[in-house]
Amino acid sequence: MNIHMPCDIITENYLQGLLNEKFKDNPKATLKDIIDTLKEIPEYKNSIVKPVIRVGGNDDFAGKIAVLMAGGTNGGEKVFKAYFEAGVGTIICMHMPEDVRKAVVEQNIGNVIVAGHMPSDSIGINMLVEELRNRGLEVTTMSGIINKF
Incomplete structure (x- = not known):
């Protein structure tokens, strides 16, 4: 049974x-505002991997935010470009290959924050684990899952 993709979607929905x-109510929110908010989430706070701006700068306006946590590397530069052309100002994802980052920088139409793979995975997995525990199951997490506590 694969629970990874559903957990990614749980994370995506939660963060979005x-x-x-x-x-x-803050149309002037900056990328730094987003980073600060993400760092308040226990899985990011407790991880050695922290959210980072990969395209854009601290003081850049975020605009409309799209969280893309499922689907590997999110489809590459053409998918990122399609989001930006559709009005998204900032994409938040788990990871971004260097060639895609360079292409998005060259497009010069949007920002990207990489939140980190393991802490992002851990959000959805922890939500699932919490629900399983609430139903009476004993669950032991391992393999790099970052606990909320």
């Missing part, structure tokens, strides 16, 4: 909802 709510 959190960021939408946090910045709904």
Whole structure:
């Protein structure tokens, strides 16, 4: 049974909802504001891997935020470009290959924050684990899962 993709989607939905709510009344939110918000989440706070801006700068306006946590490397430069052309200002993802980063920099139309693979995976996995524990199952996490506590 594969639980990885559903957990990625749980993370994606959780982060998208959190960021939408946090910045709904702040059209001038910056990339630093997003980074600061992500660093408040226990899995990012407790990880040695921290969210980083890969395209853009601290003071750049975020605009509309799209969280893309499922689908490997998110489809590459053409998919990123399609999001930006559709009005997204900032994409938040788990990882971004260097060739895609360079292409997005050359496109010069959007920002990218890489939140980190293991802490991002851990958000969705921890939510699933918590639900399983609430149903009476004993669950032991391993293999790099970053606990919330």
